[in-house]
Structure formats: C-alpha cells, structure tokens
Amino acid sequence: MQNAILLAYLAAAVLFILGMKRLQSPATARAGNRQAALGMLIAVVATLLIQELLSPVEMIAGCAVGATVGLLLARRVAMTSMPELVAVFNGFGGLASALVAGAEIARYLVAEPGGGAFARVAQTSATLAPLDAPAAVIGALCILIGAITFSGSFVAFGKLGGRLSGNPVSFPGMRVLTALILVGALAAGGYLIYGAGASFAAMDMEAILWGTLALGGFALALGVLLVIPIGGADMPVVVALLNAYSGLAAAATGFMLDNTALIVSGALVGASGLILTSIMCEAMNRSLLNVLLGGFGGDSDGGGPAVEGAREDLTAQETSVEDVAIQLTYAEQVVIVPGYGMAVAQAQHQVRELADMLQARGVTVKYAIHPVAGRMPGHMNVLLAEADVPYDQLYEMDDINSEFAMTDVSLVIGANDVVNPAARTDKASPVYGMPILDVDRSGAVVVLKRSLRPGYSGIENMLFYHDNTRMLFGDAKDSLTNLAAAVKNL
C-alpha cells in the first residue's frame, strides 16, 4: 500500500514536470497547466485513499471551503488585478506550509483536562516518533519561510492594489528593527530546537510551544519589514522572489513529512521562482541585494533627492492628437511600447483598437515588451492578451531593439525608465547599464504620459527632451480613444 502511494506521488511529480515543460510555448501552455492540475488531483486522491481517515467530514469541508473560495477568486477577479491575485495565492501557499509544520509540531500537544498547563506530550501515541533535533530544525525553517512568504505576499498585495503606498516605506531605525527581529526569530527557532529531544522524556514541551509561536510571530513581522521598503518599480523582483519562497516552503514541509511529492514540487517551484528573480534583476542591471535594500539608503535610487517636476532648463515639445494620427497613419512601421501607465489607465483595449486600425491601413504594428515593464513578470503580455493582441506581435527586448532604426514611429504608452537613453549614455545615472528599449533610435517618438513627472525611480528621462520626441499629455485611455477616432477620420 505504501508503495502505491509513492508511485502515485511519482506520477504527480512527472505530470508537474511535463506540464511545466509545455509552458515553453503559448500553443501548448494551456494543456500543460491542465496536466499539472491532473497531477495534483492524483496526489490528493492517492492521499485520501491509502491512509486511514479519522475525520472525513473535516477533510471534505476544508477542501470544499477552500475550493469554493479559490474558484470565486479565480473567476471574479479582473485581469488588471492579476498581480494582486498572484500575490494572494502565493501568500496562501506559504501560510499552508507554515500551518502544516505547526500541525506537525502540535501532534505532540494535547489539551490537559484539568486546565492549568497548556500542553503536554502525548506519550500514549504509539505511532509517533519523538521530535528530534533535525526534525525541529526543518520545522523551524518551514515556519520561518512559510510565514515570511505569507505576510510578505500580503504586503505586496496591498502595494500592487494601491491599498498601501507603492513607494518605498521606511522609518528611522528600520534596518536595526529588521535585524533585531531576525535575531529574535533565530533565537525563537533555537529555543524550539533546544526543546526537541531524542525521546519523549527529553522533549521540553514548553520550549517547543513557545518557541514555535514566537518564531511564527517574528517571521510574520519579518515578511512585512522585508517587502515594505521596496518601491513599485522593483515589484516584479519581489513577486518572483516570493514565488520562489513559496516553493522552498513546500519543499521544507516535504522534508518534515518525509514526502517526496512535496520535495520535488517544492524544488521545481523554488527553481522557477529563482530563475524569474534573476531574469528580473538582470533586466534592471541590479543585484538582488541592491533591490532588497535599495528602497532605503541604497547606493542609487532612494539616495538622491527625487526630482519632482520637469527640468527648468529643458523644454519638451508637445504635440496634438491630430498630428500623431497623421504620423501613425503614414508610417511604414509603428512600435508600441507599453508600460505600467497603460495598466493603470486600463488602456489595453484602446491600444488594440488603434493598432487594428493602423494595420487595416497597411501599417506594420509591433509591440516591444521590456522584461520588467509593469508590476510582475509578464504583466504587459497578460494585459495585451486579454485585449486579444496575438502573442506573435509581442517582441522581447533583444528581438525588437535592432528594429527601432527601421521604425518610423515609436508609441510609448506609460513606460518611463525602460526607455530612458541615460541607461546607455549617462554613467552618472542610477539606471546606467540597465538594458533598455532603444526607442530613441526610431524616426520619431511619441510619448503618452500624464505629465513630465519622473517614474518610480525618480530619474529624469532625457528621452522626453529629444529633438524627435513629442509628448502627448493626458490619460492614456482618453488619448488613445481620441487617436483612434482621429485615424478613422483621416
């Protein structure tokens, strides 16, 4: 029987791997996701069938409640809220791992009938092995990573949804406080491990209980403190990193329960999250450490005084909807560069309508997507897919950069730092060295933007003052609607 469950877990792991492999192409990705879901179903059913069920009602109720909530969330949420939802699910994954580790530790606790002391060892249970030091170390890791993932993801959720300030939040002594809480978490974990013993008699239940609770509390605070100082533009890195954490938490739970299905899946997810994190960091030419610390007193971004308004000594040239419409209609090739501003204005449908009209008039339209455009990895791609933009019109940075020289008009919609030419030329600029989309090499650049205010990084964008750049101020959605109407009337 035990072999059967192991084989079922193996089947699940194989399905996860095959499913993830199919994510390499948009054509097969949907089937791959279903394959992975099937693997999950096999793992759950195998677990239910093979072991003896003591409380089936609670099990079914738990699954039903969770599945209903998950279903409603997945169905109801708007595509524009996708970053928040991904953060929430991520947080729940971390919480589940921490709770399972907590439950594993709680197996050693029973309520004392006479009240008084909270807990004692259930020595009567014959199947239970004593909590030894290695198990306690893994349990502590589970709770630490899981709780950090949970609270960190929910802070990210608040920042992404605008419920918390998207700007870096910091206060005096924040780093000291973070360090103190880290020390506290380590001490609590140590206390928990100290309480573990090789036999039931050697276990100090008080130490295990209070160590576990304190560790959970410190880890939750740590998650908040680690994410809150990170600015909006760095969010893709954080979301990817939390994704990796949730995988590592699941893997740690697997070690604790001696369950290979959890270890394999956790390792896969952890690896995937780490790869995404490093891709995001490379796309910003920054190290992970720099991102994590950058929000407060980092060597570049947060340090200097943020430029509030437009540069006095330079003038940006404004243009009108009619002029842009003419420019676009008589172009051979137009490249659209979307950024977070398009997501905020929810203008993806208007972008697509304009692109359709231009294509109907024989203009080649391409989309250039920077890896860190938006607030999560692949954010722009999802929004444009929602607006029915075919994915083969979306070009990654390396593929499109050589084309800008052959492009007549680049239409920058709510993107800022990812098109800042200072990254190529100005060694003093904080963004220097960051790979950018070379829109300034195209024949003309039209920037749709609310104002001349710099982006999240607070860096002046020299692109706005170029000779071949024209600014079209206003809400992206309105501007695009007007543009489409003007193109239609031509």
Add this chain to the structure above:
Amino acid sequence: MLSNLVIFVLAAFIGFEIISKVPQTLHTPLMSGTNAISGITIVGALVATGMVAAPWAKWIGFAALVVAAINVVGGFLVTDRMLQMFKPKQRPAPDASAETS
C-alpha cells in the same frame, strides 16, 4: 533524510532546465501555475486534518487545508483563464511564409 536531499537537488536542476526556456510572454502564467503546484502542501494538510488524533493538530491542519485548497484550485483556474487568452495571429499561413521568404 540524505536521499530526500538528493531528490531535492535533482528536482531543482530539472526545474532550472525547464524554466529557463519559458518565453517572457508566459512569465505570469508560469508564476501562477507553479504557485498552484506549490499548493501540493495540501497533501500534508490532508494528513494533518484527517489522519492525526491530536486535537490541536487537527484544527491547525484544517486551517492549512482551507488555504492550501484556495491556492491549488484558484491557482490552476486562474492560470487556465489567463492561458486561454493567449492566441496566435489569425491570418492565413501562406501569408506568413511569403513574408519571411
């Protein structure tokens, strides 16, 4: 314990191999899909809820089961919802080949 470590490291390598080839377009579905996979913790939550006699463990396990189920069901469904939006260009194939040649 050691054999578990071997499994972990090998699985991580497989993960690196597969994920490195995922295109940027699919990064968001990749994240939400792998996140649903990390909800495999539901297996541990099921064991804690239904197969353990200790009362505290049972109710902590129940809480874990609820959030893990949200993670798994919601994660796979929302990934599916996203992926169904990704469509290729709807134009005749000969046109495309003519352009490249």
